[in-house]
Amino acid sequence: MEKYETHVHDVLVIGAGGAGLRAAIEASARGASVGLVCKSLLGKAHTVMAEGGIAAALANVDPQDNWKTHFRDTMLGGKMLNNWRMALIHAQEAPDRVKELEEWGALFDRTKDGRILQRAFGGHSWRRLCHVGDRTGLEMIRTLQERGIHSGIDVYMECTITKLFKDGERISGAFGYWRESGRFVVFKAKAIVLATGGIGKVYKITSNSWEYTGDGHALAYEAGAELIDMEFVQFHPTGMVWPPGVRGILVTEAVRGEGGILRNAKGERFMERYDPKRMELSTRDVVARAIYTEVKEGRGSPHGGAFLDISHKGADFIKKKLPSMYHQFLELADVDITKMPMEVGPTTHYIMGGVRVDPENGASTVPGLFAAGEVAGGMHGANRLGGNSLSDLLVFGRRAGWGAAEYAKEIGDNTLKINEEDIEKAARELLQPFENADGANPYIVHQTLQETMQDYFGVFRVEDGLKKGLEELEKIKRTASRLKIEGSRLFNPGWHLCADLKSMLIVSEAIAKSALFRKESRGAHSRVDYPESDPEWGKYNTVIWREGEEMKVGRRPVPEMPDELKQLFTEVK
Amino acid sequence: MSEVVLQVFRGTTREQGELKEYRVPYVEGMVVLDALHYIQANYDGDLAVRWNCKAAKCGSCSAEVNGKPRLTCKTRIDSLPKDEPIRVYPMRAFPLIKDLVTDVSWNYEAKKRIPPFTPDKNTDWIMFQEDIDRLQEFRKCIECFLCQNVCHILRDHGRKDAFFGPRLMIKIAELEMHPKDILDRTEFLRKEAGVGFCNITKCCTEVCPEGIHITDNGIIPLKERVVDRYFDPVMWIFRKISGRK
Numbered sequence: 129m130e131k132y133e134t135h136v137h138d139v140l141v142i143g144a145g146g147a148g149l150r151a152a153i154e155a156s157a158r159g160a161s162v163g164l165v166c167k168s169l170l171g172k173a174h175t176v177m178a179e180g181g182i183a184a185a186l187a188n189v190d191p192q193d194n195w196k197t198h199f200r201d202t203m204l205g206g207k208m209l210n211n212w213r214m215a216l217i218h219a220q221e222a223p224d225r226v227k228e229l230e231e232w233g234a235l236f237d238r239t240k241d242g243r244i245l246q247r248a249f250g251g252h253s254w255r256r257l258c259h260v261g262d263r264t265g266l267e268m269i270r271t272l273q274e275r276g277i278h279s280g281i282d283v284y285m286e287c288t289i290t291k292l293f294k295d296g297e298r299i300s301g302a303f304g305y306w307r308e309s310g311r312f313v314v315f316k317a318k319a320i321v322l323a324t325g326g327i328g329k330v331y332k333i334t335s336n337s338w339e340y341t342g343d344g345h346a347l348a349y350e351a352g353a354e355l356i357d358m359e360f361v362q363f364h365p366t367g368m369v370w371p372p373g374v375r376g377i378l379v380t381e382a383v384r385g386e387g388g389i390l391r392n393a394k395g396e397r398f399m400e401r402y403d404p405k406r407m408e409l410s411t412r413d414v415v416a417r418a419i420y421t422e423v424k425e426g427r428g429s430p431h432g433g434a435f436l437d438i439s440h441k442g443a444d445f446i447k448k449k450l451p452s453m454y455h456q457f458l459e460l461a462d463v464d465i466t467k468m469p470m471e472v473g474p475t476t477h478y479i480m481g482g483v484r485v486d487p488e489n490g491a492s493t494v495p496g497l498f499a500a501g502e503v504a505g506g507m508h509g510a511n512r513l514g515g516n517s518l519s520d521l522l523v524f525g526r527r528a529g530w531g532a533a534e535y536a537k538e539i540g541d542n543t544l545k546i547n548e549e550d551i552e553k554a555a556r557e558l559l560q561p562f563e564n565a566d567g568a569n570p571y572i573v574h575q576t577l578q579e580t581m582q583d584y585f586g587v588f589r590v591e592d593g594l595k596k597g598l599e600e601l602e603k604i605k606r607t608a609s610r611l612k613i614e615g616s617r618l619f620n621p622g623w624h625l626c627a628d629l630k631s632m633l634i635v636s637e638a639i640a641k642s643a644l645f646r647k648e649s650r651g652a653h654s655r656v657d658y659p660e661s662d663p664e665w666g667k668y669n670t671v672i673w674r675e676g677e678e679m680k681v682g683r684r685p686v687p688e689m690p691d692e693l694k695q696l697f698t699e700v701k
Numbered sequence: 702m703s704e705v706v707l708q709v710f711r712g713t714t715r716e717q718g719e720l721k722e723y724r725v726p727y728v729e730g731m732v733v734l735d736a737l738h739y740i741q742a743n744y745d746g747d748l749a750v751r752w753n754c755k756a757a758k759c760g761s762c763s764a765e766v767n768g769k770p771r772l773t774c775k776t777r778i779d780s781l782p783k784d785e786p787i788r789v790y791p792m793r794a795f796p797l798i799k800d801l802v803t804d805v806s807w808n809y810e811a812k813k814r815i816p817p818f819t820p821d822k823n824t825d826w827i828m829f830q831e832d833i834d835r836l837q838e839f840r841k842c843i844e845c846f847l848c849q850n851v852c853h854i855l856r857d858h859g860r861k862d863a864f865f866g867p868r869l870m871i872k873i874a875e876l877e878m879h880p881k882d883i884l885d886r887t888e889f890l891r892k893e894a895g896v897g898f899c900n901i902t903k904c905c906t907e908v909c910p911e912g913i914h915i916t917d918n919g920i921i922p923l924k925e926r927v928v929d930r931y932f933d934p935v936m937w938i939f940r941k942i943s944g945r946k
Contacts, residue, residue: 169751170809171844172759230826233818233879235833235840242827260837266758267840277809278817285806308798337753371730377756456756459775461730571742615747618713619799622746 129552132312137163137282138536140302140317141529142289142344145173146265146518147501148323149272150225150525151490151532155321156279158533163315164276165284165304167339171273174325174337175521178265179380179452181247181257182522183515184222188239189246190254195219197253200696202516205251205411206480206509207651208666209357212689213487214507218516218523225522226258234271236260248385249514251411257515262380262450268518287313289343290627291554292320292351292497293546299351299496300544303554307624310617312555316546318539319532321490322348322483322499323525327361327635329628331476331586332578335367335378341628342635344503348483349634349679353492355672356505356684357481358635359642359653362512363587365415367475369433374460376475379436379453381514383470384408386449388438390419391469392427398434413511413652416474420587423473433473439466474587478517479635480508480652481642484671489531490524496535500528506669510651560611561626567612570625577604577632585639590656594644601640605633634679641681642670702727705778706786707736709748713799720788721745733773733789734762737801749800757910760845764801765790770847770908794849794856805846811865814893818876819884832880835918839875841911842868848905848915854898864895867905871919877926891927896920 139155141148144166152164166173187193199219203210226244230236236258237245246255260267277283289304301316324344328336349355366379384390390408392398402418403410410418419434429435438446443466447454450465457463457470482505483492490498501521508516561567584597608629613622648662649655668683705725712718723744725736734752741748752762755774762773767781767788781787795803848867854860865873873890876882890896903916913919 168753168759168761169805172753172761174754176843177754177756177758227826231820233820233876233882235828235836235879237837238828238830238833242829260840263758263841266843270840274812274817277813285809308802337755337759339753372728373731373735374756452758459757459777460732569742569746571746575742613746615745619749619802620747621741621749625746 129555130312132314132551134314134316135163135282135284136316136542137161138317139319139321139529139532140165140315141321141323142302143173143323143325143501143503144170144283145175145323145325145501146268146272146521147525147528148173148321149269149276150522151321151323151500151529152281153272153276153279154526154529155533156281158530160533160536162281163284163317164281165287165289165315167286167288167307169285170283171269173269174340175265175269175518177335177337177378178268178518179262179378180249180382180385181259181264181515182226182268182518183249183252183256183513184226184258184519185219185256186223186226186244186246186258188243193254193256196696198222198256201252202513203509203697205511205513207511207661208509209650209669209686210509211487211506211687212693213687214524216693217487217527218507218520221523222519225519225526229268229271229522232271232275234267236267247382248409249381250384250406250409250415251513252515257385259382261448262382262452264518288624288627289347290558291550292347293550294351294494295544295546297495298544299494301546303551305558308619310620310623314546314551316542318536318542318544319496319498321528321532322497322503323501323528324503326479326502327632328476330577330581330632330636330639332582333367333376334476335364335376336476341632343628343631344499345482345638346631346634348492348494348497348499348503349638349672349674351494351497352674353494353497354484355482355638356484356669357509357642358479358638358672359646359670360480360510360651361476361585361639362412362478362480362652363416363474364477365412365419365474366436366472368461369471369473370431370461377456378475378477379470379472380450381412383436383438383450383453386438387441388436391435391437392422393429394427396427398422398427411511412514416587417654419472420474429471431471433471435469436472437469439468442466478502478512480510480512481505488527489534490528491531491535498528498532500524510653558627561613561623564610564612567610568607570611570613570622570629573604573608573611574625574629574632577636580604581636581639585643588654588656589643591644594640598640598644601633601636608633637679638672641679642672645670645681702779702783705731705736707740708786708788709737709740709800710790711748711800713797715797718797722786727778731778733766733776733778733787736778737773737789749798749802751802758843760843763792763845763847763850765792770850772845772847772910775910792846792850794852807861808844808846808849808868811861811869812872815869815873815876816884816886816889818879818882820881821883824881826881828880836875836878838913839871839919841913842871843911844868845910847908847910851904851908853902853904860898864898867915867920869894870896870899870923871913871915874919874923877923887926887930890923891931896923896927899924
């Protein structure tokens with residue numbers, strides 16, 4: 129076995145987006161020695177792409193707002209499949225997390241009286257999204273990043289983790305490689321926080337960056353943790369559809385929040401037929417299905433989307449409130465959105481499902497393994513409301529960092545062991561593509577996977593398709609077991625993709641099996657063969673776990689909320 | 702146009718590396734990064750390129766296209782001359798790692814040395830939009846480091862030891878102009894960050910993909926602060942002693 133570096137920490141955080149950074153800051157503040165690993169350079173994580181805002185019931189603009197309304201909106205948006213405790217903690221703590229961000233240097237857009245401005249968004253009863261034009265994620269990640277580097281955290285950039293180690297049942301460390309040199313690295317840690325984000329890159333049309341390959345989902349699954357709700361993949365209604373190279377790039381919901389109108393090719397404001405009350409500001413699952421249906425029934429725009437028009441608000445307003453949308457369309461699609469409508473269509477954006485965690489501290493079912501942010505499941509149920517993701521990252525990032533630091537403290541001296549054979553095995557597995565004399569091109573395997581997921585596990589699903597899709601996934605798995613790459617270990621993207629593919633295949637299978645399992649339509653999961661929601665299915669979360677080499681699927685009752693909270697929902701009716 | 706010819710720098714040292722030519726099918730609206738991805742998938746899987754979002758929001762895919770520092774995800778093929786190959790080089794101001802990937806870690810190390818945001822403990826956090834407009838302009842920075850790459854002090858004179866470069870100048874400007882920040886970074890700015898090295902050629906402003914007025918709104922006001930603090934009184938004393946006006 130070649131030499132490898134070893135780093136020792138109390139808490140290792142994997143992923144440096146909003147959740148990872150917030151977890152690392154918290155764990156460090158609570159006295160833990162913290163290592164923060166990221167696949168890219170610091171500050172480039174997917175959080176940087178978040179646009180519309182962060183949801184928190186500050187009631188700066190609409191004084192009627194409060195945590196109860198936010199909680200209720202979140203649960204209703206998630207079709208009551210959410211973990212109520214997570215939704216509650218989230219609604220109650222989000223305002224403090226936003227204010228804290230401001231105290232760390234973030235500069236949100238202001239109200240006339242100098243407070244944080246809030247805007248309307250789909251599924252939110254009041255104007256609730258704190259924002260900075262349409263680049264809220266950038267503001268958030270930069271603020272956390274700059275807080276983080278002065279918090280005594282060791283940051284390991286451009287490093288991919290491929291394996292978690294356990295000593296008995298407990299987490300003891302992780303194995304990875306430096307993307308730059310291709311050399312191996314071992315982290316010894318008492319606790320690990322997964323904050324690796326989502327899975328969008330398993331789909332062909334996605335708003336997600338290359339990093340979104342489901343690494344954390346896969347690492348947790350392999351380590352024996354449970355995944356829940358994996359059938360719930362959010363297709364954001366408005367991605368760019370033209371030109372081909374930009375297909376899938378996000379068009380922020382803020383366009384609709386600021387008054388944008390959706391029309392089909394016949395000029396009809398079609399949301400009147402799908403959700404006459406909330407129209408364009410309906411929840412994302414509803415709007416995505418509406419656009420998809422309009423296109424499928426022949427009323428789509430020239431490039432297979434719907435028209436989204438904000439031009440009636442005037443050029444000054446648009447350039448001030450939606451500057452990056454203005455530039456994005458002008459520069460990439462030759463469309464001046466101050467004068468003409470955009471063409472938009474659904475794009476894979478987010479996964480509601482993820483690692484099943486304890487709402488209080490982000491602990492997974494594996495001792496020492498924590499998860500926060502998109503990689504964790506439960507908070508958003510069957511459909512996430514826009515703006516609830518950024519607040520989720522902060523609220524549960526902090527709690528997971530806290531939980532991990534506490535756990536590490538309880539462990540005391542680190543006597544946890546990492547088996548040398550496990551390290552050798554992880555190294556061998558990683559280097560296999562260099563050894564293969566022949567095999568498949570990882571880029572082509574990835575493309576095939578993306579097409580399969582897009583075709584069979586998209587906005588609408590049906591039993592035959594799901595079964596066919598699962599068979600295709602099996603074939604892809606076989607092909608992917610023998611990959612061939614060229615070049616050396618020095619910054620070799622082809623080789624990097626081989627490791628990412630392993631994660632992508634695990635999450636794809638989890639999505640496929642969960643989607644086939646849930647025989648109803650709910651939130652983002654739409655079954656053509658079971659078009660209605662079934663109250664019986666509404667009592668369960670789908671669960672994925674590992675048994676030997678086999679991926680199992682089953683269900684687990686949705687935790688029941690206390691009566692005083694139930695009342696919030698009867699009051700609405 | 703049915704095909705695009707690209708010449709992409711390949712190698713691990715600038716001396717031994719060379720341009721390699723590739724032919725890529727043209728698709729409407731294609732950007733340079735799309736072509737690089739095509740090359741990876743179909744010709745050379747190990748072509749090293751940094752990228753993340755492909756939507757001009759993360760600032761990872763910086764390179765020099767036909768000699769101009771650009772984000773490759775934002776550089777449309779149809780905006781470049783059609784009758785010559787598109788030449789893609791790595792950023793020159795940073796050490797080469799491989800192909801189009803350079804070592805930009807210095808930017809992170811230097812940034813860490815900047816005294817962080819330090820707010821007044823008793824503030825009410827009321828801030829007005831007109832007071833933060835300019836700061837929000839600075840905070841649009843996506844850290845693509847193209848401005849650092851074209852800065853003469855860093856690129857031609859290699860003075861990373863003496864000057865923090867435009868990116869970090871606007872970082873300091875943003876902290877210094879924050880209505881709630883109470884720290885004084887003027888001495889840091891003059892000594893450690895070396896604001897005096899900037900000779901206002903505005904090359905940084907020209908390449909900024911976010912259109913930030915780095916020099917006019919950021920660096921010049923910082924220079925004025927330093928001048929006000931350190932040089933005006935000196936001139937005043939000088940004038941007193943010499944009796945000149």
